[in-house]
Amino acid sequence: MVKRLDQLPLVDHKVDPRLEDRYRRRLHSPQSLAPNMRSRRIQLGALGLSAVLTGYIVLFADFGPEDHCFSPVRRWFNIKRHSFWSLGDRERQDLKEQGRL
Template sequence: MSHYESSVPKAISANPKYLKYRRRLLHPRKNTVTPGVQLFMRGSYAVMAVLGVYSVLWMDWGDGDHCFRPIRRYFEQKKQEFFSLSPDDQEELRQQATALHSQGKA
């Protein structure tokens, strides 16, 4: 008695091609993800995230009002705050410049 007789129908167990296909189909490593596929999946997620950020912050949606205007205004405000100096920082830089300028003349 073969081990196929109990779990496989007679029509499949009689044909060796079907048995080979069944073994391949039920192989335990069939559903494992290879490193190449993992890299592709991670890359595709990264591309989707970049395209989402691009479409929200920089893509041209026309001159009219759209749902991304508040997010863009907030982003521009934070970018302006990051790349500009506060009045206290500007005064400190003026004092440092005058101190350096006075040292150079002396």
């Protein structure tokens, strides 16, 4: 059986006026709205950790041999990584001329 709101009994909460005044002062102070330093550090740490984990999952996590939604990004990343860590034709020729290769 569902009761309507006007049929429910009224509850009278007795609150100490001193506590109510203290609560209202804290609620309306500007410091109560600003995040403290600890919560800001936790927020930045969580943001950094989520960015690192997202990068790891997209670029390095093992999803098996079949293609998946991150395959194009991984192919692009592997091409860029290979071009960064390998020598180009010009660099290889310069090193041969210097006798270092």
